[in-house]
Amino acid sequence: MLIDKVRKYSDKEKYDFNCSERMLFAASDEYGLNVSEDAMKAMASFGGGMGIESICGAATGAISVIGIIFTKDRAHATPKVRELTIEFMNKFQDKLRTHNCDELKKEYKDEVKGCGHMLDTAAIILDEIIIREKGE
Structure with missing residues (x-):
């Protein structure tokens, strides 16, 4: 399960990832995505709510995984990615009441x-979205 991989990468001394990096590394490991080093580096700028405590890095990392798994060539060729992203963000907000990094840190x-x-x-x-969509 993805949650086990996310927890595996929580060791700050061994990995020292921000939330967005951690989510992508864990998903790459769990789903065998073989994400490039450059793609992994790209997630660095999404930590801490994109540095301004805006949208949570765990959420931005997760939706990057949706894009990697389900995008066919580009976004406009794959409207399903937008639907799954909206679904993810709505469920995340429903569970935690916000997707704002600053508010989440204060609360949790x-x-x-x-x-x-x-x-x-x-x-x-x-994990629920990916399992459902891949029919596993």
Whole structure:
């Protein structure tokens, strides 16, 4: 399950990923995505709510996975990606009441687990969508 991989990458001393990187690394591992090093690096700028505590990095990391798995060539050729992204973001907000990094940190960030609650929530929702869509 994706949540197990997300938790695997929580070791700050070993990995030291931001939430967005962690989600993509975990998903690449779980789903065998073989995501390029450049794609992994691209996620660096989405941590901390894109540096301004806007949209949660766990969420942006998760929707990047939707794009990687379901996009055929480009976004406009794959309207399903937009639908799945909206579904993910709505479910994430329904579970946590917001997708704003600053608000989520105030509500859920833990001294020991950091943003683990947001990452776990994102992993559960993303896994459900991917399993359903792939018919597994």
